[in-house]
Amino acid sequence: MFWVFHLGGWILWGFYKYLLTATTFGEVDPGYSAYVAVITVIGIAISVFLRYLYHFLWDRALWLQAIGFIGGSSLAGYLWIELRSKIFYGWIENAEETAAYYEKLGDLAELYQKVAFVEGNTGSITIMLGWSISYFAIKYYRVFQEVREGALRSATMAHEAQLKMLRYQLNPHFLFNTLNAISTLVLERNTDLANRMVTKLSSFLRYSLDNDPMTKITLAQELKALQLYLDIEKVRFEDRLLLDLDIEEVAQGALIPSLLLQPLIENAIKYGIARSETGGHLKISAKVFAGDLFIELCDDGPGCELVDGQIPDAKGVGLSNTRERLATIYGPEHSIKLSKTDPHGLTIFIRIPFTENRVPTSQP
Numbered sequence: 001m002f003w004v005f006h007l008g009g010w011i012l013w014g015f016y017k018y019l020l021t022a023t024t025f026g027e028v029d030p031g032y033s034a035y036v037a038v039i040t041v042i043g044i045a046i047s048v049f050l051r052y053l054y055h056f057l058w059d060r061a062l063w064l065q066a067i068g069f070i071g072g073s074s075l076a077g078y079l080w081i082e083l084r085s086k087i088f089y090g091w092i093e094n095a096e097e098t099a100a101y102y103e104k105l106g107d108l109a110e111l112y113q114k115v116a117f118v119e120g121n122t123g124s125i126t127i128m129l130g131w132s133i134s135y136f137a138i139k140y141y142r143v144f145q146e147v148r149e150g151a152l153r154s155a156t157m158a159h160e161a162q163l164k165m166l167r168y169q170l171n172p173h174f175l176f177n178t179l180n181a182i183s184t185l186v187l188e189r190n191t192d193l194a195n196r197m198v199t200k201l202s203s204f205l206r207y208s209l210d211n212d213p214m215t216k217i218t219l220a221q222e223l224k225a226l227q228l229y230l231d232i233e234k235v236r237f238e239d240r241l242l243l244d245l246d247i248e249e250v251a252q253g254a255l256i257p258s259l260l261l262q263p264l265i266e267n268a269i270k271y272g273i274a275r276s277e278t279g280g281h282l283k284i285s286a287k288v289f290a291g292d293l294f295i296e297l298c299d300d301g302p303g304c305e306l307v308d309g310q311i312p313d314a315k316g317v318g319l320s321n322t323r324e325r326l327a328t329i330y331g332p333e334h335s336i337k338l339s340k341t342d343p344h345g346l347t348i349f350i351r352i353p354f355t356e357n358r359v360p361t362s363q364p
Helices: 002-025 030-057 062-092 095-105 108-168 170-187 191-210 219-240 262-271 317-333
Strands: 216-218 241-247 255-257 280-289 292-299 335-340 346-353
Touching: 002 030, 002 108, 030 062, 030 108, 062 108, 170 191, 191 219, 216 219, 219 241, 219 255, 219 262, 219 280, 255 317, 262 280, 262 292, 262 317, 262 346, 317 335, 317 346
Parallel strands: 241 280
Antiparallel strands: 216 255, 280 292, 292 346, 335 346
């Protein structure tokens, strides 16, 4: 990129220099184009020296860079105009022509020389300063881009780490509850039920480990995974645990975070259905409206007291974990609310942006 900008910029300056002279004086000496080419090459070489000077000063103190910037540009501009003058008066105009021109100017010759000296040096130094400014501007822009990309990568990694932490936090919580239930069955010498629970648990954990927590799955796939979990719970509750599904066809293809519903269903069973001698019903409904996916989870357990739609003094990780996952993934474009189920129980409303799965899923 440096050489593209470097050579391209100097070539454009050479064309500009030649066209400016041709436009001003009309007829240009045939050797003048060669002169412009030579001084352009000299400018390229001198500014390359500036590049290596700035490379040397890049990691130094800022005041050293400032001195190098001003001093290097001024020295480069002065050296360039001196070489240009020697080549011009030795190639385009000879000493006799120059002396004759000064003699013709008379008393104005000295003033003309001074003005030409100041104008030439100022123009050359300005061009070298412009080159240096462009160099530092591009350099710092690239550094800024690298820092910005590094910050974005770090933010992405932190975001992914947080999501994985939230997702994997559910496994120990779920395992504790399930293994505790298996332990109870073993103590009661109900080995058949304990064996069935272990087999179901193995199937659920295999699904959980094979599923990348960073990828989203369709609601239909989520319900299949949820069925693995409910198979475990039905070993304990048998016919006392009933599940009703009311899922719109278009909602089945909606993408959601993996195992989003499992901790909520687990809470409903633990705090609702498990406390009832007759068991209870769970209902999951989903529909798509106005570009959003609406999911509703209801249980007919005893319910709980709500304060401003929140459970006061809630200590479980399931609901809080779900809130954090949704907030991390969707930000303000989601909502999760709690309300009482009529006549008793708890209902959870979830709204997230509707994103449809474009890749057809394989059928079992």
